[in-house]
Amino acid sequence: MTDEELLALAIAEARAGAAEGGIPIGAALAQGDRLLGVGRNRRVQLGSAIRHGETDCLENVGRLPASVYAGATIATTLSPCDMCTGAILLYGIPRVVVGENTTFYGGEDYLRSRGVEVVVVDDEQCKAMMRDFIAANPQLWNEDIGEPG
Numbered sequence: 001m002t003d004e005e006l007l008a009l010a011i012a013e014a015r016a017g018a019a020e021g022g023i024p025i026g027a028a029l030a031q032g033d034r035l036l037g038v039g040r041n042r043r044v045q046l047g048s049a050i051r052h053g054e055t056d057c058l059e060n061v062g063r064l065p066a067s068v069y070a071g072a073t074i075a076t077t078l079s080p081c082d083m084c085t086g087a088i089l090l091y092g093i094p095r096v097v098v099g100e101n102t103t104f105y106g107g108e109d110y111l112r113s114r115g116v117e118v119v120v121v122d123d124e125q126c127k128a129m130m131r132d133f134i135a136a137n138p139q140l141w142n143e144d145i146g147e148p149g
Contacts, residue, residue, distance in 0.1 A: 001030040003097045003119060006075040010099065011125055013040035013053065014077045020045050023137075023144050024129040027057035027076040029093075031068055037061035043144060052144075053077065054084035058091065069093050077126045079106035081145060089114055099126030103134060104145065 006028050013026025017040035025041040039057030042048060051059070054076050069091040077099035080088060085107030088096060095117045101108060108118045134141045142148065 001033050001035060001073075003073070003075065003121070006030050006035075006073060007077070007097055007099055007121060007123065009035070009038050010053070010075045010077050011123075011129075013038050013057075014126070014129055017041050017045075017053075018129065018133065023140065024133050025053040025076070025078045027053040027074060029057050029061055029072055029074045031072045036064070036068070036072065041144070044140070050083065052081060052084050054080055055087055058087060066092060073097060075099070077123075078130060079104055079108055079120075080111070081106045085110055088116065095119070097121060099123045100130065102127050103130040 009028035010026040014024040018024035022044040023041040028038045029036040037057055037060045039053055039060045041053045042051040042056050054074060072093050073095040074088060074093050075097040079098050079101035096111060098118060098120045100123055101120055111118050
């Protein structure tokens with residue numbers, strides 16, 4: 001599965017989340033050509049403290065052997081926050097494709113320092129989704145990233 005195909009799945013998840021009234025961040029996990037699963041930020045929809053795009057994706061995938069994660073790539077529409085960075089490191093996912101890091105710059109430097117390959121696509125669709133969402137929902141955005149609103 002190419003980075004573009006994986007990111008397209010993450011973008012579709014982000015759009016689905018926005019359509020549900022949630023925060024437009026999506027993720028997709030693959031091992032080679034095999035899609036393992038997708039997810040989207042569902043904090044609003046589920047009343048969850050932790051269901052960001054990446055963590056929702058991991059939850060939807062379910063338990064996997066460490067060997068599967070060790071050969072996987074996760075794509076996310078937005079630079080991963082500290083929590084999602086930790087999950088990526090915990091499960092040993094060696095490669096992250098980031099849709100954009102302009103509206104939010106997360107744990108990319110820490111991921112790189114721990115040997116994770118981080119590919120930033122700088123996708124205009126991802127940037128536009130987040131810019132529009134943040135402008136319309138600043139309080140919800142601050143809640144999502146753990147900032148005082």
